[in-house]
Amino acid sequence: MSLFSELGLSQEIVSALTDLGYEKPTTIQEKAIPQILSSQDDLKAFAQTGTGKTAAFSLPIIEQIDSKNKNTQAIILSPTRELAIQIGKNIQEFSKNLKNIHITTVYGGASIDDQIRSLKKGSQIVVGTPGRTVDLIKRKLLKLSEIKWVVLDEADEMLNMGFKEDLDQVLKVTPKEKQTLLFSATFPREVDAIAKNYMHNPVEISAGKKNAGADKVSHEYYLVSERNRYPALKRLADVNPDIYGIVFCRTRRDTKNVAAKLIDDGYNADALHGDLSQAQRDIVMEKFRAKHLQLLIATDVAARGLDVNSLTHVINYKLPDQAENYTHRSGRTGRAGKEGISIALINNREKNALKPIEKKIGKKFIQKQVPNGREICENQLFKLIERVKDVEVNDQQIESYLESIDTQLKDISREDLIKKFVSIEFNKFLSYYEGADDLNGDDSKERRRSGDENFTRFYINLGKMDGLNPAKLMGLINENLSKRDVEIGQIEILKSFSFFEIDKAFADKVLQGFEHAEFGGRAVIVEITKKPKGGRSRSGKRGGFGGGRKSRGDSNRSGGGGYKGRSSSRGGKKGGFGGSKRNRR
Numbered sequence: 361m362s363l364f365s366e367l368g369l370s371q372e373i374v375s376a377l378t379d380l381g382y383e384k385p386t387t388i389q390e391k392a393i394p395q396i397l398s399s400q401d402d403l404k405a406f407a408q409t410g411t412g413k414t415a416a417f418s419l420p421i422i423e424q425i426d427s428k429n430k431n432t433q434a435i436i437l438s439p440t441r442e443l444a445i446q447i448g449k450n451i452q453e454f455s456k457n458l459k460n461i462h463i464t465t466v467y468g469g470a471s472i473d474d475q476i477r478s479l480k481k482g483s484q485i486v487v488g489t490p491g492r493t494v495d496l497i498k499r500k501l502l503k504l505s506e507i508k509w510v511v512l513d514e515a516d517e518m519l520n521m522g523f524k525e526d527l528d529q530v531l532k533v534t535p536k537e538k539q540t541l542l543f544s545a546t547f548p549r550e551v552d553a554i555a556k557n558y559m560h561n562p563v564e565i566s567a568g569k570k571n572a573g574a575d576k577v578s579h580e581y582y583l584v585s586e587r588n589r590y591p592a593l594k595r596l597a598d599v600n601p602d603i604y605g606i607v608f609c610r611t612r613r614d615t616k617n618v619a620a621k622l623i624d625d626g627y628n629a630d631a632l633h634g635d636l637s638q639a640q641r642d643i644v645m646e647k648f649r650a651k652h653l654q655l656l657i658a659t660d661v662a663a664r665g666l667d668v669n670s671l672t673h674v675i676n677y678k679l680p681d682q683a684e685n686y687t688h689r690s691g692r693t694g695r696a697g698k699e700g701i702s703i704a705l706i707n708n709r710e711k712n713a714l715k716p717i718e719k720k721i722g723k724k725f726i727q728k729q730v731p732n733g734r735e736i737c738e739n740q741l742f743k744l745i746e747r748v749k750d751v752e753v754n755d756q757q758i759e760s761y762l763e764s765i766d767t768q769l770k771d772i773s774r775e776d777l778i779k780k781f782v783s784i785e786f787n788k789f790l791s792y793y794e795g796a797d798d799l800n801g802d803d804s805k806e807r808r809r810s811g812d813e814n815f816t817r818f819y820i821n822l823g824k825m826d827g828l829n830p831a832k833l834m835g836l837i838n839e840n841l842s843k844r845d846v847e848i849g850q851i852e853i854l855k856s857f858s859f860f861e862i863d864k865a866f867a868d869k870v871l872q873g874f875e876h877a878e879f880g881g882r883a884v885i886v887e888i889t890k891k892p893k894g895g896r897s898r899s900g901k902r903g904g905f906g907g908g909r910k911s912r913g914d915s916n917r918s919g920g921g922g923y924k925g926r927s928s929s930r931g932g933k934k935g936g937f938g939g940s941k942r943n944r945r
């Protein structure tokens with residue numbers, strides 16, 4: 361791999377890059393920089409977010425800008441305000457050692473007067489969103505008659521967002537003699553049409569598969585029923601206490617709903633979508649960048665321009681319509697040499713959507729099982745231990761209490777003390793996931809077990825107070841039912857009584873079987889009962905674990921340390937808290 365100095369960039373720029381920690385050019389930079397420096401040809405570049413494309417087009421432009429000429433020489437169009445600001449900021453950083461180079465960033469949702477003032481001082485490079493750029497052109501405050509470079513960044517996204525007319529208007533007022541650089545992650549017909557209309561024999565380059573970021577991403581899918589999509593999302597968040605990711609939804613409505621539920625359930629989450637005001641979006645993005653939010657629920661468009669390098673996960677709550685957009689999403693993790701996981705939550709019908717994506721990414725999805733309660737509790741327990749190990753003790757503050765603490769705890773052994781401290785937090789996890797359902801499986805399986813028509817619901821006069829848990833209840837059913845392999849549906853253990861469902865064909869057998877049953881010396885009463893309205897209640901009713909424990913924006917829900925240990929029982933070998941729901945004897 362070459363060095364930036366070998367690509368034809370001046371020492372001033374190379375040293376600014378060194379200050380930024382850019383050691384070696386990325387693939388797209390290696391290809392684009394010498395090309396743009398040495399040729400006037402138009403350029404069509406396939407490049408995803410995160411490949412280093414900003415530097416790929418801006419460095420050769422900065423290198424060639426005539427700093428003595430105050431007219432605008434380069435216009436860079438980008439789909440969102442955030443991306444425009446990011447590009448403007450990058451260019452400032454890249455050109456910090458060069459004198460008399462001025463950059464103005466123009467975008468909607470902010471004072472136009474400040475932008476006009478900056479333009480009037482003379483800016484050789486203007487970065488803008490299409491709408492505001494056209495506005496300023498119309499007001500004759502932005503003159504593009506001496507333009508040498510036009511950059512269309514994320515061209516596919518600009519067209520997706522309905523900026524076709526604005527692009528036409530900008531391109532119309534630029535001189536014929538110029539170099540057009542078009543960067544796009546995908547090349548649907550509309551982007552090709554722009555390339556055809558406005559570019560002349562463009563050279564094509566691609567970051568291709570060498571994109572180091574993409575190689576570090578593993579792609580996983582979880583097959584769940586529609587009703588279990590949200591509970592599965594929560595489990596994925598719970599089994600990864602250090603999760604820092606974007607959850608992609610397809611619509612604003614979904615985005616709002618999922619975020620509202622997560623917030624309600626006590627997660628550090630928030631939504632990013634087009635209905636938010638610019639100020640609201642800024643606040644959400646800042647909180648996410650600062651890691652005060654662990655999960656950002658976003659639409660594809662809203663997440664554009666959010667430059668975050670350390671995402672652990674990208675979760676496709678719903679897969680995008682087009683395979684190309686999946687690559688946009690997954691390319692947001694596995695950046696800067698880190699590993700990343702891109703997850704798709706899919707139901708049976710959506711399975712077909714995986715094939716075209718696999719073709720596009722050149723990798724296979726791996727099917728994973730939604731973690732059970734035990735795996736989650738294990739991960740959370742180890743995370744807790746890690747937090748205990750890492751916590752900073754303020755000796756001065758705690759000193760005066762030590763004696764009295766010591767007196768109060770003196771009769772408890774070290775072993776018991778550890779157990780007790782850990783249990784303060786851990787008990788919440790245990791009790792939330794006790795009896796938790798297996799969320800794996802497609803719709804048909806779900807229907808079979810849904811209990812609506814195929815199951816009879818029973819009341820039993822035993823509950824948690826009696827030491828009953830799902831495993832014990834299944835044992836009790838097995839004991840008293842003289843039939844093998846009877847399907848057991850939902851189990852709901854309450855304080856002093858419980859409910860369970862059994863294949864309705866065996867309803868009579870259950871009643872007979874429990875006639876003389878005993879549990880812990882107590883007579884057991886089992887009766888047929890009505891199903892609650894709306895069918896199964898558990899997966900819908902329960903909050904996320906930790907529900908209501910912490911308020912929105914609380915960054916400490918799961919610590920924030922660096923524990924990376926994984927459950928050794930992945931794959932469910934050790935069995936879940938809910939155990940198997942099949943009556944096996």
Ligand code: AMP
Pocket residue numbers: 381382383384385386389408409410411412413414415667669
């Ligand atoms: P971009 O695709 O331009 O949005 O860049 C993605 C991220 O990679 C940004 O945070 C850049 O600062 C960073 N980056 C770009 N090029 C390099 C490089 N050659 N070395 C290290 N980091 C880079």
